[in-house]
Amino acid sequence: MTAGATVLHFGIVRAAGQEIAIASSELVEAVDMPPQLLPLPEPSPLMAGMFLLRGRLVPVLDLQRLMAPAATPAAPLPTPAVRAGRCRQVAVVAHGGRRLGIGVDSIAGVLRVPPSALTALGGAPGGLFGHWVVTQDPEARALPVLQVPVLLEHTPGVVPAVEAAEATPDDTAVQAGAAAHRHTLASLQGQVLAFDFADVPDILPMPAMRAFFAASGALRGLVPWRGHEVAVVDLQRLLGTEHRGPAAGAVLPPGASRPLLMVLQRGDRRIGVQVDALLGMDMAAPDATVPLGAGASLHPECYAGALRTSAHGIAAVLRLEGLLAHPLVAAFLGSQPPVIGGAQAVADAARGDAARTTFLVYRAGGDCATPLAEVEEILDYATPAVRIDSADNGMCGMVERRGRPLEVFCLRHLLGSTAAEPTAQSRVLVVRQGERLRGFLVDSLVSLVSADASALIGREASAPAGAVRRGGSGLGRMLTVGKGAWAVTCRHVALNALMAPASPTASGCLTL
Structure with a gap:
């Protein structure tokens, strides 16, 4: 939560019968709870166990025990592996070189609010919940904001994993982008x-x-x-x-x-x-x-x-x-x-x-092409960290990118096509505009092709004054790639043009 930011981003988890907000900068990812957890070397009454996630041991906190210890007494760990209990997912949080999994019932969604929606919570300073965040939906809910640094560093009985010293998230992002x-x-x-x-x-x-x-x-x-x-x-x-x-020349099966x-x-x-x-x-x-x-x-x-x-x-x-x-x-x-003519x-x-442009050809309800220079990275989407119902602005989920959450928007929705369930071939095209990042979900990749301006057909449709440009607002330009029987006509999609937020409170982008 950076001071002066125009929009604050939170992940919402449902645990112990209520919804809790966690700053997106501290919410690394969410994964399904393993059927069994390994016991900790030194058992704690607040900890449910630990599991292995991509080579890292992640301790898991039973948040219900922490919030209502008298109602849920800790049970002993009689076997090498313990059952994960009723929690269905693990929200992994990190701060200052410490990492912890929190057992939750579900991931309830993503919240984007202005700084004015954050209100100090009364009580002793340094508490586990230091602020309220007020949603702007019709119910106008007030959600407590979990203070992750307090949880990881100053809460007795909470045993996070301590990792090697690393740079701050902002420094890490800058260094990673440069190197x-x-x-x-x-x-x-x-x-x-x-x-x-x-x-x-x-x-x-x-x-x-x-x-x-x-x-x-x-x-x-x-x-x-x-x-x-x-x-x-x-x-x-x-x-x-x-x-x-x-073999060369072999006939491909149907x-x-x-x-x-x-x-x-x-x-x-x-x-x-x-x-x-x-x-x-x-x-x-x-x-x-x-x-x-x-x-x-x-x-x-x-x-x-x-x-x-x-x-x-x-x-x-x-x-x-x-x-x-x-x-x-x-x-x-x-x-x-x-070569005839030598150096000339x-x-x-x-x-x-x-003079030619390399295009990434992909499918998003139809064949589409985007200049490859607009795409910073391509990510997998088979198991997103958080999946949500597609909102009016097209947001459909979040994925992890270098330890940080990245909001993903359904390109089918933005182009006016019917949304479809992601498959193993689905990919996320990461686009950067200044310091903002946005991911666009596509059905599959097709190829990379090079074409010049003569391959573009039609004229870009102009948006009305004051309107946000949207790829599905008109036919726009088309691009013909390939020759003969393998020629394909694609919709020319400028992903940079889709970076404009639909509203001041739903920018759909993260400032990393």
């Missing part, structure tokens, strides 16, 4: 692959390949791309990993998705690789990639290491320089004739590429 490294994630035969984001100018449906004299083994053929012919490399054969995919061509480029050297699906983008610190040990692969020069992604497990991080320097690839690229032609091609 984070961006990767493009794709899947190939069940393996997650990560590439430097700057090395991937295009991902598109696999075009027809043309055989050439050297096409054998790891070199599969040539495909056209932006006026060039690009050699398609079979990564599994090139790197000596097991090859279980269909219902199977068409494979994608990922173009990898460094300077004027480029190759194409086939992948099964585009998984998204991931942000990680430079030191998050762990080098592979000696003998871990047949071609260690082609690997930067392994990376634990935020939503897709462990990914193999590939080095494009190593792939281009592989003897088979280097020999082929070296045999290609020089290369400069002209560079200017042509600069």
Whole structure:
């Protein structure tokens, strides 16, 4: 709760028969209560046990015991694992290097109020509940605000997990934004692959390949791309990993998705690789990639290491320089004739590429395309931290992003389509505007494509004076990507234009 903020954000939990507000900056996430909890090394009458969450032990407080200890006497812990009781979810809170789970009945929603809605609560200073927050709904409820620092640091019997010293949330966000490294994630035969984001100018449906004299083994053929012919490399054969995919030219079974061509480029050297699906983008610190040990692969020069992604497990991080320097690839690229016109032609091609825009193509009730430069990150949405009914402004839930909650809005709703339940393919496109962040829920990712202004059709619809621009207010512009039978016409969606709040009290954005 920053002084002078225009909007305060709270998560609302229901516990011990009442609703309680927790500042969103201190509410890390909410997860389902495990069927059983492990006992604490030193049992406390207020603690229900602990469980493992992504490699971290999280102690769980029985809030009902804390608020009404006489009515709910603590039971002994007779077995190595104890039942979690009637609480259905765990709200994980953190402050000052301490982390604690609070057993609650449910997550009741998200509250956004002006600072004037916060009122001091009478009683002794330093109490567990220091303020009231008054909602602005028709019932005008007054909810007590849990003082997380008091709970974690000054409440006898509460046993939080103490973590290593870390920077303040604001400093952490600034440092993470400055040092984070961006990767493009794709899947190939069940393996997650990560590439430097700057090395991937295009991902598109696999075009027809043309055989050439050297096409054998790891070199599969040539495909056209932006006026060039690009050699398609079979990564599994090139790197000596097991090859279980269909042979070149094999007919895909009915219902199977068409494979994608990922173009990898460094300077004027480029190759194409086939992948099964585009998984998204991931942000990680430079030191998050762990080098592979000696003998871990047949071609260690082609690997930067392994990376634990935020939503897709462990990914193999590939080095494009190593792939281009592989003897088979280097020999082929070296045999290609020089570009006609020399440096001038290369400069002209560079200017042509600069005039093109890379679009992320996805589905949100229909095919849509957004300039990739507008998307800061892509997150998973299979298990959101908090899911709520879609409000009039389109908000549908919250997810964790680097330990902080991020509000998510249903893009289907904003574009005027019928909302649908999220699936394993659903993703959240994270968009930044200044210091504000917003997530947009989409059905699935399709590809990355590059197009110039000539691919845009129509004219952007203008909103009436004073009205908030909304993507579903008119047809707007369309974008045609691909050629021939694989050409797709998408709605051109400017996510930055959807960042404007629908009202002063429902901005739908968090200031991180």
